[in-house]
Amino acid sequence: MSKTMTPKTKQAIQTLIKHLHQADVAYYNSKPIMSDGQFDNMYFELKQYKQEFPDDKAINHYFSTIPYNTDNTFKHVHHPYFIGSLDKTRTKDAVAKFLDKWNRKKGDLWYTDSFLVQRKEDGLSIVLYFNDPRMKKPFVALTRGGGHVGEDITNELYHFNRMDIAKIRQRIGKRHLVVRGEALIDDKDFNRINKHHEWANSRNLASGSIMNKDPRVAGKRGIFLSVYTLINRDEWTDKYPTELEQLKFLKSLGFYIIKDVHQFPNTPEGHRQIIRFMFTFPNWKRKAVGHPIDGMVIKPNYTVNLSKIGFNPHGPRYSVSWKFPPKSAIGILQKVRWQESANGKLTPVGILKHPVHILGSEISKASLASMPDIKRRGIMLYDHVTVRRMNDVIPKMIKPIKAFRTGKEVPISKTIPKGAIRKGAYLYLPINKHSKTVMIHRWKRFVSKPCLNIMGLSYKIIAKLIDEHLIDPHDFSSLWRIDKKKFMSIKGFGTKRWDTLQDELRKAQSRPLARVLMGLPLNNAGLALLKPIAKRIKNFKPILSDPKRLQAMHHKLIVEIPQLKGFGQSSVPVIDDLFSPDMIKQLQNLTPYLDMIDDQKSSSAKAKPKSAQKLAGMKFVITGTLSKPRKHFTTLIKQNGGKMQSDVNGKTAYLITNHKSNSRKYRAAVAKHVKIINENQFEKLLH
DNA sequence: GCAGCTACTATCCACTCACT
DNA sequence: AGTGAGTGGATAGTAGCTGC
Structure with a gap:
C-alpha cells in the first residue's frame, strides 16, 4: 500500500532526482561534482522514498534509466x-x-x-x-x-x-x-x-x-x-x-x-x-x-x-x-544564526534544512567560522553545501555546489543583524547590558569551571532564576541571598538541589582571587594576566573598602603589569576595566561571601628536584584519546620539567598519540620531523 | 523503595581568529 | 610562539519526578 504524497515530499523527491541526475551526468563525463559518499547518501534517501512510494513514476523512472557514457569508441x-x-x-x-x-x-x-x-x-x-x-x-x-x-x-x-x-x-x-x-x-x-x-x-x-x-x-x-x-x-x-x-x-x-x-x-x-x-x-x-x-x-x-x-x-x-559511513554530506543552508556572546561578538552558525548523516551522526548545524571564511568558500544562503566533520568530529560547512544553484541564493552578508559593527573578521553588537543573552552569558562565565566553579548552574537554570526574580541579573552576590522558600517552590527544584547549591557556594568562598576576577565580565582577561594581578593585590578586601588604596593599586598595576614579559600595553584597558566603578561595585557586593585572597600555594604541579627532571626543556603535544585523561599526562610532563604545547611546531620534542590520524597536529609532526610516540613509549621516557 | 523516564550538564575534541 | 575566546556533537553522568 503506497501512502499519499504531500506536495512537500513530492518536491523533495523531484529535487533529489534532479540532483542525482546532474551528478550522474557529471560523473560519467569524468567531472564529478560530489563525492561518492555524498552521492550514496542521496541515492539512499531516494531508495527509502521508493520503499515508501513503490508506485511513484518519477522514482521508478530514475531507477530504470541509469545513464552511462555513450561518447566512446569501445564496443x-x-x-x-x-x-x-x-x-x-x-x-x-x-x-x-x-x-x-x-x-x-x-x-x-x-x-x-x-x-x-x-x-x-x-x-x-x-x-x-x-x-x-x-x-x-x-x-x-x-x-x-x-x-x-x-x-x-x-x-x-x-x-x-x-x-x-x-x-x-x-x-x-x-x-x-x-x-x-x-x-x-x-x-x-x-x-x-x-x-x-x-x-x-x-x-x-x-x-x-x-x-x-x-x-x-x-x-x-x-x-x-x-x-x-x-x-x-x-x-x-x-x-x-x-x-x-x-x-x-x-x-x-x-x-x-x-x-x-x-x-x-x-x-x-x-x-x-x-x-x-x-x-x-x-x-x-x-x-x-x-x-x-x-x-x-x-x-x-x-x-x-x-x-x-x-x-x-x-x-x-x-x-x-x-x-563505510560517508565523511561528508550535502545539505541545504537554510538559515544563518548569528550567535551573540557575552561580549557582543556575533558568530555565524549554519542551520541545515534537513539534518545530514556523517560518520554515523546526525548533523543539523555546522560552523561557518566567520565572514572572511564564508567569502573564501563562496557560500551563499540557500546554497547546497558540502558538510564535513573536521578530524571526524567538528561539523563545518566546506563549499557550495554551484551546479545546484537556482538564482535565488542570497549573500550571507544580507543576514547580518542590524546595528552590527565590523571589527576585523568578526561582527559585534553594541553591548546591551540588559539583553538577556548577554546577562546569562556573564553569569555562565562567573559560575564556570575556571572561575568560581559553581556546579549545576547551567544556561537554562540561570535563565530560570532570572525569570523567577530569584537573582538580580546585574549583581552576582544575589546568588548568595536566594530565598529558600521561593527556590523550592519552583517546579523541578527541591531540597537536594538547594543543598547542592549551598554546598557549591560554600566551596566557592575559598576560590583564589585570580579565579574570582576571571569570573567578572572583563574582556580579554584570562588566568595568565589575572594571576600576576592577583599576586600583587594579595588580599583584596581591605583595598576594596578604601578608595585611596584602591586608586594606588590601580596605578601600581598599570605601571607594573605591562613591564612583565609577555604583557604589553594591551593589558592596561583590562586593568582599567577591572577598576571601573561597575566591577568594583560587583566585588564590594561579593566581599561578604568570598575570601578574595591570592592563592600562593597554587603553583599546581609541584616540580620535582632538578636532578629528577627527565623531561627538562622538552615540549610536548598530545592528540587523540589516550587511556587516561590528558590531565594525567600533562601533570607528569610538568612535574618532570617538560612543557605542554597546544600545537606542533619546530620546537616540539614529542607528539604523544596512540593512533595515526589526519589531524592537524599529526600532519604537522610528520612534516616537521617531530618524533611521534604512543603513551607507553612516553612512560618509558620517565624511567 | 525502586525502576524508568525526562531534563540537563560537563567534558572532550580540532580548529579559527585576534592579539602580544 | 603563545594565549584567550568561542564554535557543535557524542558521551557519560546527575538530579528530580512519576508510577508502582
Whole structure:
C-alpha cells in the first residue's frame, strides 16, 4: 500500500532526482561534482522514498534509466551472466539480519559453514571470459557497465600489471572460466600521476586510463586487477565447493587475488566477530590498504547452492556489502544564526534544512567560522553545501555546489543583524547590558569551571532564576541571598538541589582571587594576566573598602603589569576595566561571601628536584584519546620539567598519540620531523 | 523503595581568529 | 610562539519526578 504524497515530499523527491541526475551526468563525463559518499547518501534517501512510494513514476523512472557514457569508441558487448551489484546495508542490525538467514545444516538452501569478509575495493569492476561459447573470441574482458552490457577492453588487459594474461590463458587451456575483479591503481601511483593532472580520485584515473585509446597507458599508470570471485562457479563446485578453494585455484592460475580475506564461523559468536570487525575497522587501516576501499563485503564460503538462491533486481541475494559511513554530506543552508556572546561578538552558525548523516551522526548545524571564511568558500544562503566533520568530529560547512544553484541564493552578508559593527573578521553588537543573552552569558562565565566553579548552574537554570526574580541579573552576590522558600517552590527544584547549591557556594568562598576576577565580565582577561594581578593585590578586601588604596593599586598595576614579559600595553584597558566603578561595585557586593585572597600555594604541579627532571626543556603535544585523561599526562610532563604545547611546531620534542590520524597536529609532526610516540613509549621516557 | 523516564550538564575534541 | 575566546556533537553522568 503506497501512502499519499504531500506536495512537500513530492518536491523533495523531484529535487533529489534532479540532483542525482546532474551528478550522474557529471560523473560519467569524468567531472564529478560530489563525492561518492555524498552521492550514496542521496541515492539512499531516494531508495527509502521508493520503499515508501513503490508506485511513484518519477522514482521508478530514475531507477530504470541509469545513464552511462555513450561518447566512446569501445564496443558494447552483452554479458551472458547478470553482473549485479551488492545490496548495501548501513546498520549493524541489517548485517545481523543477513547473517541470521544462514543455517548450519548441510543440505539447506541457505547453508554455510562460515562467512568470508573482504574489502569492498573501489575501482572499476571487470569480468574476464575465457573460452565462453557465447563470446566471439576465446578471451574477452568486459567492464561491468549496468550489469547487462559492458565494454570490450580485452586489449587493455594485456597491459595490466601484476599478472601475465598470456601465461594465464596457457594454464587455463580450453577450460571455461569467468572471473570478476576490480581494476585498481595504488595511491602512490595515483599521487605520482596526479601531480600533472586533476583526477578526482584513483577510480576516475583507472577509468580514464582504460578508456584511453592507447592500451599501453593503463599499464604505465600501474593499473592492476584484483580478482575476487569466480562467476561460473557452478561448473567448478564439484572440485572446489568453497569460495576459499576457488580463490586458491584462481591464484594458482596466476591471477592477482584480493588480499585480506577473513573467515568467520557461522555461529552466534562468529556473527558478533564479523560485526565487531566491520564496524570498528580503523581509518588508518583503511588508508594502509594502499588503494581506495569503500566498505566491506560479506559472502558465504560454501557456494554449492548459491545459484539456487538467485538474484534480486540489483544483484545476488546471497551476499551483502556494508559501506563505510560517508565523511561528508550535502545539505541545504537554510538559515544563518548569528550567535551573540557575552561580549557582543556575533558568530555565524549554519542551520541545515534537513539534518545530514556523517560518520554515523546526525548533523543539523555546522560552523561557518566567520565572514572572511564564508567569502573564501563562496557560500551563499540557500546554497547546497558540502558538510564535513573536521578530524571526524567538528561539523563545518566546506563549499557550495554551484551546479545546484537556482538564482535565488542570497549573500550571507544580507543576514547580518542590524546595528552590527565590523571589527576585523568578526561582527559585534553594541553591548546591551540588559539583553538577556548577554546577562546569562556573564553569569555562565562567573559560575564556570575556571572561575568560581559553581556546579549545576547551567544556561537554562540561570535563565530560570532570572525569570523567577530569584537573582538580580546585574549583581552576582544575589546568588548568595536566594530565598529558600521561593527556590523550592519552583517546579523541578527541591531540597537536594538547594543543598547542592549551598554546598557549591560554600566551596566557592575559598576560590583564589585570580579565579574570582576571571569570573567578572572583563574582556580579554584570562588566568595568565589575572594571576600576576592577583599576586600583587594579595588580599583584596581591605583595598576594596578604601578608595585611596584602591586608586594606588590601580596605578601600581598599570605601571607594573605591562613591564612583565609577555604583557604589553594591551593589558592596561583590562586593568582599567577591572577598576571601573561597575566591577568594583560587583566585588564590594561579593566581599561578604568570598575570601578574595591570592592563592600562593597554587603553583599546581609541584616540580620535582632538578636532578629528577627527565623531561627538562622538552615540549610536548598530545592528540587523540589516550587511556587516561590528558590531565594525567600533562601533570607528569610538568612535574618532570617538560612543557605542554597546544600545537606542533619546530620546537616540539614529542607528539604523544596512540593512533595515526589526519589531524592537524599529526600532519604537522610528520612534516616537521617531530618524533611521534604512543603513551607507553612516553612512560618509558620517565624511567 | 525502586525502576524508568525526562531534563540537563560537563567534558572532550580540532580548529579559527585576534592579539602580544 | 603563545594565549584567550568561542564554535557543535557524542558521551557519560546527575538530579528530580512519576508510577508502582
